[in-house]
Amino acid sequence: xxxxxxxxxxxxxxxxxxxxxxxxxxxxxxxxxxxxxxxxxxxxxxxxxxxxxxxxxxxxxxxxxxxxxxxxxxxxxxxxxxxxxxxxxxxxxxxxxxxxxxxxxxxxxxxxxxxxxxxxxxxxxxxxxxxxxxxxxxxxxxxxxxxxxxxxxxxxxxxxxxxxxxxxxxxxxxxxxxxxxxxxxxxxxxxxxxxxxxxxxxxxxxxxxxxxxxxxxxxxxxxxxxxxxxxxxxxxxxxxxxxxxxxxxxxxxxxxxxxxxxxxxxxxxxxxxxxxxxxxxxxxxxxxxxxxxxxxxxxxxxxxxxxxxxxxxxxxxxxxxxxxxxxxxxxxxxxxxxxxxxxxxxxxxxxxxxxxxxxxxxxxxxxxxxxxxxxxxxxxxxxxxxxxxxxxxxxxxxxxxxxxxxxxxxxxxxxxxxxxxxxxxxxxxxxxxxxxxxxxxxxxxxxxxxxxxxxxxxxxxxxxxxxxxxxxxxxxxxxxxxxxxxxxxxxxxxxxxxxxxxxxxxxxxxxxxxxxxxxxxxxxxxxxxxxxxxxxxxxxxxxxxxxxxxxxxx
Ligand code: KIV
Ligand code: ZN
Numbered sequence: 040x041x042x043x044x045x046x047x048x049x050x051x052x053x054x055x056x057x058x059x060x061x062x063x064x065x066x067x068x069x070x071x072x073x074x075x076x077x078x079x080x081x082x083x084x085x086x087x088x089x090x091x092x093x094x095x096x097x098x099x100x101x102x103x104x105x106x107x108x109x110x111x112x113x114x115x116x117x118x119x120x121x122x123x124x125x126x127x128x129x130x131x132x133x134x135x136x137x138x139x140x141x142x143x144x145x146x147x148x149x150x151x152x153x154x155x156x157x158x159x160x161x162x163x164x165x166x167x168x169x170x171x172x173x174x175x176x177x178x179x180x181x182x183x184x185x186x187x188x189x190x191x192x193x194x195x196x197x198x199x200x201x202x203x204x205x206x207x208x209x210x211x212x213x214x215x216x217x218x219x220x221x222x223x224x225x226x227x228x229x230x231x232x233x234x235x236x237x238x239x240x241x242x243x244x245x246x247x248x249x250x251x252x253x254x255x256x257x258x259x260x261x262x263x264x265x266x267x268x269x270x271x272x273x274x275x276x277x278x279x280x281x282x283x284x285x286x287x288x289x290x291x292x293x294x295x296x297x298x299x300x301x302x303x304x305x306x307x308x309x310x311x312x313x314x315x316x317x318x319x320x321x322x323x324x325x326x327x328x329x330x331x332x333x334x335x336x337x338x339x340x341x342x343x344x345x346x347x348x349x350x351x352x353x354x355x356x357x358x359x360x361x362x363x364x365x366x367x368x369x370x371x372x373x374x375x376x377x378x379x380x381x382x383x384x385x386x387x388x389x390x391x392x393x394x395x396x397x398x399x400x401x402x403x404x405x406x407x408x409x410x411x412x413x414x415x416x417x418x419x420x421x422x423x424x425x426x427x428x429x430x431x432x433x434x435x436x437x438x439x440x441x442x443x444x445x446x447x448x449x450x451x452x453x454x455x456x457x458x459x460x461x462x463x464x465x466x467x468x469x470x471x472x473x474x475x476x477x478x479x480x481x482x483x484x485x486x487x488x489x490x491x492x493x494x495x496x497x498x499x500x501x502x503x504x505x506x507x508x509x510x511x512x513x514x515x516x517x518x519x520x521x522x523x524x525x526x527x528x529x530x531x532x533x534x535x536x537x538x539x540x541x542x543x544x545x546x547x548x549x550x551x552x553x554x555x556x557x558x559x560x561x562x563x564x565x566x567x568x569x570x571x572x573x574x575x576x577x578x579x580x581x582x583x584x585x586x587x588x589x590x591x592x593x
Pocket of ligand 2: 079252319
Protein backbone atom coordinates (compact mmCIF):
# COMPACT_ATOMS: atom_id res chain seq x y z
CA UNK A 40 0.00 0.00 0.00
CA UNK A 41 1.26 3.47 -0.85
CA UNK A 42 1.78 5.33 2.45
CA UNK A 43 1.06 8.64 0.73
CA UNK A 44 -2.71 8.19 0.76
CA UNK A 45 -5.15 11.06 1.13
CA UNK A 46 -7.97 8.66 2.06
CA UNK A 47 -6.47 8.69 5.54
CA UNK A 48 -7.82 12.21 6.13
CA UNK A 49 -11.19 13.91 6.46
CA UNK A 50 -12.11 17.46 5.53
CA UNK A 51 -12.71 20.00 8.29
CA UNK A 52 -16.36 20.34 9.27
CA UNK A 53 -18.04 23.52 8.17
CA UNK A 54 -20.22 25.67 10.43
CA UNK A 55 -23.93 26.05 9.70
CA UNK A 56 -24.06 29.81 9.36
CA UNK A 57 -26.42 31.79 7.18
CA UNK A 58 -25.92 35.29 5.86
CA UNK A 59 -22.42 35.45 7.22
CA UNK A 60 -21.44 39.10 7.67
CA UNK A 61 -17.67 38.87 7.59
CA UNK A 62 -17.21 38.68 3.79
CA UNK A 63 -18.78 42.13 3.41
CA UNK A 64 -16.55 43.83 5.95
CA UNK A 65 -13.09 45.39 5.66
CA UNK A 66 -10.48 45.87 8.36
CA UNK A 67 -10.39 49.53 9.34
CA UNK A 68 -8.18 49.55 12.40
CA UNK A 69 -5.48 47.57 14.14
CA UNK A 70 -6.58 44.97 16.69
CA UNK A 71 -5.33 44.83 20.27
CA UNK A 72 -2.02 43.05 19.71
CA UNK A 73 -0.71 40.50 22.17
CA UNK A 74 2.79 39.12 21.94
CA UNK A 75 3.16 35.50 22.98
CA UNK A 76 6.86 35.40 22.04
CA UNK A 77 7.95 34.78 25.59
CA UNK A 78 5.56 31.81 25.93
CA UNK A 79 4.39 30.13 22.69
CA UNK A 80 7.55 31.32 20.91
CA UNK A 81 9.92 30.45 23.73
CA UNK A 82 8.34 27.03 24.32
CA UNK A 83 9.10 26.02 20.76
CA UNK A 84 12.84 26.70 20.81
CA UNK A 85 15.44 23.95 20.87
CA UNK A 86 17.25 26.04 23.43
CA UNK A 87 14.70 28.13 25.34
CA UNK A 88 15.65 31.72 26.13
CA UNK A 89 17.72 32.30 29.25
CA UNK A 90 17.11 35.30 31.49
CA UNK A 91 19.27 37.63 29.41
CA UNK A 92 17.59 36.65 26.16
CA UNK A 93 14.13 37.02 27.67
CA UNK A 94 15.12 40.48 28.87
CA UNK A 95 16.32 41.40 25.38
CA UNK A 96 13.08 40.15 23.83
CA UNK A 97 11.01 41.95 26.44
CA UNK A 98 12.82 45.22 25.70
CA UNK A 99 12.15 44.81 21.99
CA UNK A 100 8.45 44.06 22.50
CA UNK A 101 7.97 47.04 24.79
CA UNK A 102 9.83 49.35 22.41
CA UNK A 103 7.71 48.14 19.50
CA UNK A 104 4.65 49.24 21.42
CA UNK A 105 2.99 46.00 22.54
CA UNK A 106 0.57 46.78 25.36
CA UNK A 107 -0.22 43.17 26.27
CA UNK A 108 2.62 40.67 26.56
CA UNK A 109 2.37 37.05 27.64
CA UNK A 110 5.52 36.64 29.70
CA UNK A 111 5.54 32.93 30.30
CA UNK A 112 4.18 29.86 31.98
CA UNK A 113 5.54 30.46 35.50
CA UNK A 114 3.80 27.50 37.12
CA UNK A 115 5.59 25.04 34.84
CA UNK A 116 9.00 26.61 34.40
CA UNK A 117 11.39 28.03 36.99
CA UNK A 118 13.01 30.17 34.30
CA UNK A 119 9.62 31.72 33.49
CA UNK A 120 8.89 32.16 37.21
CA UNK A 121 12.20 33.96 37.75
CA UNK A 122 11.63 36.16 34.74
CA UNK A 123 8.17 37.19 35.98
CA UNK A 124 9.67 38.01 39.37
CA UNK A 125 12.41 40.07 37.72
CA UNK A 126 9.78 42.09 35.84
CA UNK A 127 7.88 42.83 39.04
CA UNK A 128 10.69 43.17 41.57
CA UNK A 129 12.78 45.35 39.26
CA UNK A 130 9.79 47.48 38.24
CA UNK A 131 10.31 46.71 34.57
CA UNK A 132 6.67 46.88 33.48
CA UNK A 133 5.68 50.24 32.03
CA UNK A 134 2.42 51.74 33.32
CA UNK A 135 0.60 51.12 30.03
CA UNK A 136 1.76 47.52 29.53
CA UNK A 137 -0.14 44.52 30.94
CA UNK A 138 1.61 41.21 31.43
CA UNK A 139 -0.16 37.92 30.88
CA UNK A 140 0.68 34.42 32.11
CA UNK A 141 -0.62 31.08 30.88
CA UNK A 142 -1.74 28.26 33.15
CA UNK A 143 -3.70 25.04 32.66
CA UNK A 144 -6.99 24.55 34.49
CA UNK A 145 -5.28 22.84 37.43
CA UNK A 146 -5.63 24.09 40.98
CA UNK A 147 -1.97 23.79 42.05
CA UNK A 148 -0.68 25.45 38.89
CA UNK A 149 -3.21 28.27 39.09
CA UNK A 150 -2.19 28.93 42.71
CA UNK A 151 1.48 29.01 41.76
CA UNK A 152 0.79 31.37 38.86
CA UNK A 153 -0.88 33.88 41.18
CA UNK A 154 2.05 33.59 43.59
CA UNK A 155 4.43 34.32 40.73
CA UNK A 156 2.54 37.51 40.01
CA UNK A 157 2.11 38.79 43.54
CA UNK A 158 2.74 42.51 43.73
CA UNK A 159 1.98 43.17 40.07
CA UNK A 160 -0.21 46.15 39.35
CA UNK A 161 -2.30 44.57 36.59
CA UNK A 162 -2.14 41.16 34.92
CA UNK A 163 -4.06 38.88 32.58
CA UNK A 164 -4.50 35.37 33.99
CA UNK A 165 -4.87 33.09 30.99
CA UNK A 166 -6.33 29.69 31.76
CA UNK A 167 -7.00 26.94 29.23
CA UNK A 168 -8.07 23.36 28.75
CA UNK A 169 -8.44 21.21 25.65
CA UNK A 170 -11.96 20.77 24.35
CA UNK A 171 -11.87 19.11 20.91
CA UNK A 172 -13.36 15.62 20.34
CA UNK A 173 -9.93 14.03 19.84
CA UNK A 174 -8.66 15.56 23.08
CA UNK A 175 -11.85 14.62 24.93
CA UNK A 176 -12.07 11.07 23.66
CA UNK A 177 -8.47 10.02 23.17
CA UNK A 178 -6.42 12.11 25.56
CA UNK A 179 -8.67 12.86 28.55
CA UNK A 180 -11.19 10.05 28.03
CA UNK A 181 -13.99 12.32 29.17
CA UNK A 182 -17.30 13.37 27.70
CA UNK A 183 -18.38 16.97 27.13
CA UNK A 184 -19.59 17.29 30.75
CA UNK A 185 -16.25 16.14 32.13
CA UNK A 186 -14.32 18.61 29.98
CA UNK A 187 -16.74 21.43 30.87
CA UNK A 188 -16.21 20.61 34.54
CA UNK A 189 -12.43 21.04 34.11
CA UNK A 190 -13.02 24.45 32.52
CA UNK A 191 -15.53 25.50 35.18
CA UNK A 192 -13.26 24.46 38.05
CA UNK A 193 -10.38 26.29 36.42
CA UNK A 194 -12.52 29.43 36.28
CA UNK A 195 -13.48 29.02 39.93
CA UNK A 196 -9.88 28.58 41.07
CA UNK A 197 -8.82 31.63 39.08
CA UNK A 198 -11.59 33.69 40.67
CA UNK A 199 -10.77 32.41 44.16
CA UNK A 200 -7.02 33.05 43.88
CA UNK A 201 -7.55 36.51 42.41
CA UNK A 202 -9.60 37.46 45.43
CA UNK A 203 -6.54 36.78 47.60
CA UNK A 204 -4.63 39.62 45.89
CA UNK A 205 -7.08 42.56 45.98
CA UNK A 206 -4.39 45.17 45.22
CA UNK A 207 -3.91 43.81 41.72
CA UNK A 208 -6.20 44.57 38.83
CA UNK A 209 -6.86 41.08 37.42
CA UNK A 210 -8.13 40.37 33.94
CA UNK A 211 -9.31 36.82 33.25
CA UNK A 212 -8.71 35.06 29.96
CA UNK A 213 -9.99 31.63 28.92
CA UNK A 214 -8.90 29.62 25.88
CA UNK A 215 -10.86 26.58 24.76
CA UNK A 216 -7.71 24.91 23.45
CA UNK A 217 -8.19 23.25 20.03
CA UNK A 218 -11.18 25.52 19.36
CA UNK A 219 -10.67 25.23 15.60
CA UNK A 220 -11.15 21.43 15.82
CA UNK A 221 -14.15 21.59 18.16
CA UNK A 222 -17.90 21.39 17.43
CA UNK A 223 -18.98 25.03 17.48
CA UNK A 224 -22.00 24.52 19.76
CA UNK A 225 -19.79 22.86 22.33
CA UNK A 226 -17.16 25.61 22.09
CA UNK A 227 -19.86 28.14 22.93
CA UNK A 228 -21.18 25.95 25.74
CA UNK A 229 -17.83 25.48 27.47
CA UNK A 230 -16.97 29.18 27.26
CA UNK A 231 -20.37 30.13 28.68
CA UNK A 232 -19.73 27.79 31.62
CA UNK A 233 -16.50 29.70 32.33
CA UNK A 234 -18.15 33.11 31.91
CA UNK A 235 -21.02 32.13 34.17
CA UNK A 236 -18.41 31.72 36.91
CA UNK A 237 -16.52 34.90 36.11
CA UNK A 238 -19.58 37.12 35.50
CA UNK A 239 -17.82 39.51 33.11
CA UNK A 240 -18.75 43.16 33.28
CA UNK A 241 -17.48 46.48 34.53
CA UNK A 242 -16.04 44.87 37.68
CA UNK A 243 -14.39 42.01 35.94
CA UNK A 244 -12.69 42.26 32.55
CA UNK A 245 -12.73 38.94 30.67
CA UNK A 246 -11.18 37.77 27.44
CA UNK A 247 -12.25 34.72 25.48
CA UNK A 248 -9.41 33.63 23.23
CA UNK A 249 -10.24 31.30 20.34
CA UNK A 250 -7.19 29.31 19.29
CA UNK A 251 -6.55 27.71 15.97
CA UNK A 252 -4.32 25.42 18.02
CA UNK A 253 -3.82 23.39 14.90
CA UNK A 254 -4.81 25.09 11.67
CA UNK A 255 -7.09 22.53 10.01
CA UNK A 256 -9.06 24.51 7.45
CA UNK A 257 -9.07 27.35 5.02
CA UNK A 258 -9.26 30.77 6.75
CA UNK A 259 -12.88 31.28 5.67
CA UNK A 260 -13.97 28.30 7.75
CA UNK A 261 -12.13 29.70 10.76
CA UNK A 262 -13.86 33.03 10.14
CA UNK A 263 -17.23 31.23 10.10
CA UNK A 264 -16.37 29.62 13.44
CA UNK A 265 -15.46 33.00 14.93
CA UNK A 266 -18.56 34.72 13.57
CA UNK A 267 -20.81 31.95 14.87
CA UNK A 268 -19.13 32.18 18.27
CA UNK A 269 -19.32 35.96 18.35
CA UNK A 270 -23.02 36.00 17.51
CA UNK A 271 -24.03 33.15 19.85
CA UNK A 272 -22.02 33.58 23.04
CA UNK A 273 -24.20 34.78 25.90
CA UNK A 274 -21.85 37.40 27.36
CA UNK A 275 -20.78 38.96 24.06
CA UNK A 276 -21.13 42.61 25.12
CA UNK A 277 -19.03 42.09 28.23
CA UNK A 278 -16.08 40.19 26.84
CA UNK A 279 -13.15 40.89 24.56
CA UNK A 280 -12.98 38.36 21.74
CA UNK A 281 -9.45 37.30 20.92
CA UNK A 282 -7.91 34.86 18.44
CA UNK A 283 -4.67 32.91 18.51
CA UNK A 284 -3.93 31.20 15.22
CA UNK A 285 -1.21 28.76 14.24
CA UNK A 286 0.32 28.34 10.83
CA UNK A 287 0.06 24.62 10.02
CA UNK A 288 -1.36 25.29 6.55
CA UNK A 289 0.44 28.59 6.06
CA UNK A 290 -2.73 30.60 6.66
CA UNK A 291 -2.31 31.90 10.23
CA UNK A 292 -2.20 35.54 9.18
CA UNK A 293 -5.16 35.18 6.82
CA UNK A 294 -7.13 33.36 9.53
CA UNK A 295 -6.53 36.15 12.04
CA UNK A 296 -7.37 38.80 9.45
CA UNK A 297 -10.67 37.13 8.56
CA UNK A 298 -11.34 36.57 12.25
CA UNK A 299 -11.20 40.36 12.74
CA UNK A 300 -13.88 40.70 10.07
CA UNK A 301 -15.87 38.02 11.88
CA UNK A 302 -15.92 39.87 15.19
CA UNK A 303 -12.57 39.37 16.94
CA UNK A 304 -10.96 42.45 18.38
CA UNK A 305 -7.72 41.12 19.83
CA UNK A 306 -4.99 39.03 18.19
CA UNK A 307 -2.26 36.95 19.81
CA UNK A 308 0.89 36.15 17.86
CA UNK A 309 4.66 36.24 17.69
CA UNK A 310 7.39 38.09 15.83
CA UNK A 311 8.12 36.41 12.50
CA UNK A 312 5.64 33.65 13.45
CA UNK A 313 7.92 31.82 15.85
CA UNK A 314 6.11 29.08 17.76
CA UNK A 315 5.24 25.41 17.97
CA UNK A 316 5.57 23.42 14.67
CA UNK A 317 5.02 25.89 11.81
CA UNK A 318 4.61 28.61 14.38
CA UNK A 319 2.08 31.18 15.49
CA UNK A 320 0.48 34.03 13.62
CA UNK A 321 3.21 36.44 12.54
CA UNK A 322 2.39 39.81 14.07
CA UNK A 323 4.87 41.62 11.85
CA UNK A 324 3.28 40.35 8.67
CA UNK A 325 -0.22 41.16 9.84
CA UNK A 326 0.77 44.61 11.09
CA UNK A 327 2.61 45.40 7.87
CA UNK A 328 -0.39 44.18 5.87
CA UNK A 329 -2.44 46.83 7.67
CA UNK A 330 0.26 49.47 7.24
CA UNK A 331 0.42 48.89 3.50
CA UNK A 332 -3.34 49.56 3.35
CA UNK A 333 -2.92 52.95 4.99
CA UNK A 334 -3.99 51.72 8.45
CA UNK A 335 -1.96 52.66 11.52
CA UNK A 336 -0.64 49.28 12.77
CA UNK A 337 -0.12 50.76 16.26
CA UNK A 338 3.26 49.05 16.44
CA UNK A 339 6.57 50.66 15.55
CA UNK A 340 8.07 48.57 12.78
CA UNK A 341 10.41 51.20 11.41
CA UNK A 342 13.68 49.60 12.49
CA UNK A 343 13.59 46.24 10.74
CA UNK A 344 17.31 45.53 11.09
CA UNK A 345 17.33 46.07 14.84
CA UNK A 346 14.20 43.94 15.28
CA UNK A 347 15.68 41.09 13.28
CA UNK A 348 18.96 41.37 15.17
CA UNK A 349 17.31 41.10 18.59
CA UNK A 350 14.91 38.40 17.40
CA UNK A 351 17.81 36.28 16.17
CA UNK A 352 19.92 36.92 19.26
CA UNK A 353 17.10 35.86 21.58
CA UNK A 354 15.63 32.93 19.64
CA UNK A 355 18.63 31.67 17.69
CA UNK A 356 16.40 31.72 14.59
CA UNK A 357 16.90 33.67 11.41
CA UNK A 358 14.41 35.46 9.22
CA UNK A 359 14.19 33.71 5.82
CA UNK A 360 15.19 35.95 2.89
CA UNK A 361 11.70 35.81 1.38
CA UNK A 362 9.81 36.37 4.63
CA UNK A 363 6.95 38.83 3.94
CA UNK A 364 7.90 42.49 4.42
CA UNK A 365 11.16 41.97 6.34
CA UNK A 366 13.07 39.29 4.40
CA UNK A 367 16.34 40.40 2.86
CA UNK A 368 15.13 39.73 -0.70
CA UNK A 369 11.58 41.01 -0.58
CA UNK A 370 12.27 44.40 -2.13
CA UNK A 371 14.74 43.05 -4.67
CA UNK A 372 13.99 42.75 -8.37
CA UNK A 373 16.19 40.70 -10.70
CA UNK A 374 13.73 40.53 -13.57
CA UNK A 375 14.44 43.04 -16.31
CA UNK A 376 10.85 44.15 -16.86
CA UNK A 377 10.30 44.58 -13.12
CA UNK A 378 13.47 46.65 -12.82
CA UNK A 379 12.42 48.83 -15.69
CA UNK A 380 9.02 49.46 -14.15
CA UNK A 381 10.48 50.18 -10.69
CA UNK A 382 13.02 52.61 -12.14
CA UNK A 383 10.33 54.51 -14.03
CA UNK A 384 7.96 54.66 -11.05
CA UNK A 385 10.68 55.76 -8.60
CA UNK A 386 11.58 58.59 -10.98
CA UNK A 387 7.99 59.82 -10.99
CA UNK A 388 7.10 59.22 -7.33
CA UNK A 389 6.50 62.56 -5.57
CA UNK A 390 7.11 63.17 -1.87
CA UNK A 391 3.56 64.29 -1.16
CA UNK A 392 1.54 61.70 -3.09
CA UNK A 393 0.38 58.20 -2.22
CA UNK A 394 2.91 55.47 -2.99
CA UNK A 395 2.59 54.25 -6.58
CA UNK A 396 5.55 52.09 -7.43
CA UNK A 397 5.06 48.90 -9.38
CA UNK A 398 6.34 45.75 -7.67
CA UNK A 399 7.10 47.57 -4.42
CA UNK A 400 4.00 47.40 -2.20
CA UNK A 401 5.63 49.79 0.29
CA UNK A 402 8.58 52.15 0.27
CA UNK A 403 11.43 50.03 1.71
CA UNK A 404 12.77 53.13 3.45
CA UNK A 405 9.77 53.04 5.81
CA UNK A 406 11.26 50.04 7.58
CA UNK A 407 14.80 51.34 7.51
CA UNK A 408 15.92 49.85 4.18
CA UNK A 409 17.55 51.87 1.43
CA UNK A 410 17.20 51.34 -2.31
CA UNK A 411 20.54 49.50 -2.46
CA UNK A 412 18.97 46.06 -2.62
CA UNK A 413 15.96 47.02 -4.73
CA UNK A 414 17.60 46.33 -8.05
CA UNK A 415 20.15 43.59 -8.40
CA UNK A 416 21.48 42.32 -11.66
CA UNK A 417 22.01 38.77 -12.87
CA UNK A 418 21.46 36.97 -16.15
CA UNK A 419 17.67 37.40 -15.78
CA UNK A 420 17.94 41.16 -15.67
CA UNK A 421 17.52 43.61 -18.46
CA UNK A 422 18.29 47.15 -19.45
CA UNK A 423 16.27 48.72 -16.62
CA UNK A 424 18.38 47.29 -13.81
CA UNK A 425 21.70 48.02 -15.47
CA UNK A 426 20.64 51.60 -16.21
CA UNK A 427 19.30 52.02 -12.67
CA UNK A 428 22.54 50.96 -11.00
CA UNK A 429 24.79 53.06 -13.25
CA UNK A 430 22.63 56.08 -12.59
CA UNK A 431 22.21 55.52 -8.85
CA UNK A 432 25.84 54.74 -8.07
CA UNK A 433 27.81 56.55 -10.81
CA UNK A 434 25.48 59.30 -12.00
CA UNK A 435 25.66 57.88 -15.54
CA UNK A 436 22.33 58.08 -17.37
CA UNK A 437 22.62 55.66 -20.25
CA UNK A 438 20.70 56.84 -23.31
CA UNK A 439 17.95 54.44 -24.34
CA UNK A 440 19.80 53.31 -27.46
CA UNK A 441 22.77 52.22 -25.35
CA UNK A 442 20.72 50.57 -22.59
CA UNK A 443 19.84 47.50 -24.65
CA UNK A 444 23.39 47.05 -25.89
CA UNK A 445 24.88 47.48 -22.41
CA UNK A 446 22.34 45.04 -20.94
CA UNK A 447 23.52 42.42 -23.44
CA UNK A 448 27.13 43.01 -22.39
CA UNK A 449 26.14 42.50 -18.74
CA UNK A 450 24.01 39.46 -19.52
CA UNK A 451 26.85 37.76 -21.39
CA UNK A 452 29.16 38.36 -18.46
CA UNK A 453 26.58 37.10 -15.96
CA UNK A 454 25.90 34.00 -18.05
CA UNK A 455 29.63 33.30 -18.06
CA UNK A 456 30.16 33.94 -14.36
CA UNK A 457 26.82 32.31 -13.49
CA UNK A 458 25.76 34.87 -10.94
CA UNK A 459 24.98 38.36 -9.80
CA UNK A 460 26.95 41.40 -10.95
CA UNK A 461 27.00 44.34 -8.59
CA UNK A 462 27.10 47.97 -9.67
CA UNK A 463 30.91 48.17 -9.46
CA UNK A 464 31.06 45.17 -11.79
CA UNK A 465 28.62 46.82 -14.18
CA UNK A 466 30.64 50.02 -14.20
CA UNK A 467 33.82 48.05 -14.99
CA UNK A 468 32.06 46.43 -17.93
CA UNK A 469 30.87 49.83 -19.13
CA UNK A 470 34.42 51.18 -18.91
CA UNK A 471 35.89 48.19 -20.62
CA UNK A 472 33.40 48.04 -23.49
CA UNK A 473 32.81 51.71 -24.19
CA UNK A 474 35.46 53.92 -22.65
CA UNK A 475 38.72 52.11 -23.16
CA UNK A 476 38.38 48.60 -24.27
CA UNK A 477 41.65 47.18 -23.03
CA UNK A 478 40.97 43.95 -24.88
CA UNK A 479 41.28 45.80 -28.18
CA UNK A 480 43.83 48.36 -26.99
CA UNK A 481 46.20 47.18 -29.63
CA UNK A 482 48.65 49.07 -31.76
CA UNK A 483 45.93 50.35 -34.11
CA UNK A 484 44.17 52.22 -31.27
CA UNK A 485 44.20 56.01 -31.13
CA UNK A 486 44.48 58.31 -28.17
CA UNK A 487 43.76 62.03 -28.07
CA UNK A 488 46.88 64.10 -27.42
CA UNK A 489 45.76 67.67 -28.07
CA UNK A 490 43.57 69.70 -30.37
CA UNK A 491 42.61 73.21 -31.36
CA UNK A 492 39.06 74.09 -32.27
CA UNK A 493 38.31 77.42 -33.96
CA UNK A 494 35.02 78.90 -34.98
CA UNK A 495 34.39 80.87 -38.10
CA UNK A 496 30.70 81.73 -38.05
CA UNK A 497 28.81 78.42 -38.08
CA UNK A 498 31.88 76.52 -39.28
CA UNK A 499 34.27 74.83 -36.87
CA UNK A 500 37.81 73.97 -37.78
CA UNK A 501 39.75 71.36 -35.89
CA UNK A 502 43.48 70.58 -35.79
CA UNK A 503 44.23 67.51 -33.75
CA UNK A 504 47.09 65.23 -32.71
CA UNK A 505 46.40 61.60 -31.97
CA UNK A 506 48.76 59.02 -30.59
CA UNK A 507 48.71 55.92 -32.74
CA UNK A 508 51.04 53.21 -31.50
CA UNK A 509 54.42 54.92 -31.19
CA UNK A 510 53.54 57.60 -33.70
CA UNK A 511 51.71 60.90 -33.53
CA UNK A 512 49.31 61.60 -36.37
CA UNK A 513 47.82 64.96 -37.32
CA UNK A 514 44.20 65.40 -38.43
CA UNK A 515 42.46 68.49 -39.82
CA UNK A 516 38.86 69.01 -40.71
CA UNK A 517 35.89 71.34 -40.61
CA UNK A 518 32.13 71.18 -40.23
CA UNK A 519 29.12 72.66 -38.51
CA UNK A 520 30.05 72.01 -34.90
CA UNK A 521 33.01 70.32 -33.24
CA UNK A 522 31.76 66.75 -33.82
CA UNK A 523 31.15 67.34 -37.52
CA UNK A 524 34.63 68.89 -37.80
CA UNK A 525 36.23 65.90 -36.14
CA UNK A 526 34.28 63.41 -38.29
CA UNK A 527 35.43 65.30 -41.37
CA UNK A 528 39.03 65.19 -40.12
CA UNK A 529 38.80 61.46 -39.47
CA UNK A 530 37.34 60.75 -42.91
CA UNK A 531 40.19 62.63 -44.56
CA UNK A 532 42.72 60.79 -42.40
CA UNK A 533 41.29 57.26 -42.71
CA UNK A 534 39.39 57.37 -45.98
CA UNK A 535 36.40 55.83 -44.19
CA UNK A 536 32.77 56.87 -44.55
CA UNK A 537 31.57 57.93 -41.08
CA UNK A 538 28.05 58.84 -39.91
CA UNK A 539 27.03 59.72 -36.37
CA UNK A 540 23.77 57.88 -35.56
CA UNK A 541 23.35 58.91 -31.90
CA UNK A 542 25.18 61.34 -29.70
CA UNK A 543 24.28 62.09 -26.07
CA UNK A 544 26.14 63.96 -23.38
CA UNK A 545 25.31 64.99 -19.82
CA UNK A 546 26.99 66.34 -16.72
CA UNK A 547 27.90 64.14 -13.75
CA UNK A 548 28.04 65.92 -10.41
CA UNK A 549 27.99 69.63 -9.80
CA UNK A 550 30.29 72.60 -9.24
CA UNK A 551 34.03 72.38 -9.69
CA UNK A 552 34.01 68.58 -9.52
CA UNK A 553 31.47 68.28 -12.33
CA UNK A 554 32.39 66.12 -15.29
CA UNK A 555 30.76 65.29 -18.55
CA UNK A 556 29.95 61.86 -19.94
CA UNK A 557 29.39 61.38 -23.67
CA UNK A 558 27.99 58.43 -25.61
CA UNK A 559 28.21 58.01 -29.35
CA UNK A 560 26.98 55.50 -31.88
CA UNK A 561 28.35 55.67 -35.43
CA UNK A 562 28.33 53.86 -38.70
CA UNK A 563 31.82 53.43 -40.18
CA UNK A 564 31.77 51.96 -43.67
CA UNK A 565 28.48 50.32 -42.69
CA UNK A 566 29.79 48.88 -39.42
CA UNK A 567 27.99 50.10 -36.27
CA UNK A 568 30.20 50.97 -33.33
CA UNK A 569 29.64 52.66 -29.96
CA UNK A 570 31.91 54.51 -27.58
CA UNK A 571 31.79 56.64 -24.46
CA UNK A 572 34.08 58.91 -22.49
CA UNK A 573 34.22 60.87 -19.26
CA UNK A 574 36.12 64.12 -19.08
CA UNK A 575 36.05 67.45 -17.27
CA UNK A 576 35.66 69.32 -20.56
CA UNK A 577 32.49 69.09 -22.59
CA UNK A 578 34.19 69.29 -26.02
CA UNK A 579 37.07 67.00 -25.16
CA UNK A 580 34.61 64.40 -23.93
CA UNK A 581 32.88 64.26 -27.31
CA UNK A 582 36.19 63.74 -29.16
CA UNK A 583 37.26 61.08 -26.70
CA UNK A 584 33.94 59.22 -27.02
CA UNK A 585 34.30 59.18 -30.82
CA UNK A 586 37.89 57.96 -30.59
CA UNK A 587 36.77 55.21 -28.17
CA UNK A 588 34.24 54.12 -30.77
CA UNK A 589 36.85 54.11 -33.57
CA UNK A 590 39.05 51.98 -31.38
CA UNK A 591 36.39 49.27 -31.56
CA UNK A 592 36.80 48.91 -35.30
CA UNK A 593 38.13 45.52 -36.20
O1 KIV B 1 -2.33 27.23 20.57
C1 KIV B 1 -3.01 27.17 21.59
O2 KIV B 1 -4.09 26.59 21.65
C2 KIV B 1 -2.50 27.84 22.76
C3 KIV B 1 -3.47 28.00 23.87
C4 KIV B 1 -2.93 27.58 25.14
C5 KIV B 1 -3.97 29.40 23.87
O3 KIV B 1 -1.39 28.27 22.78
ZN1 ZN C 1 -0.57 28.46 20.67
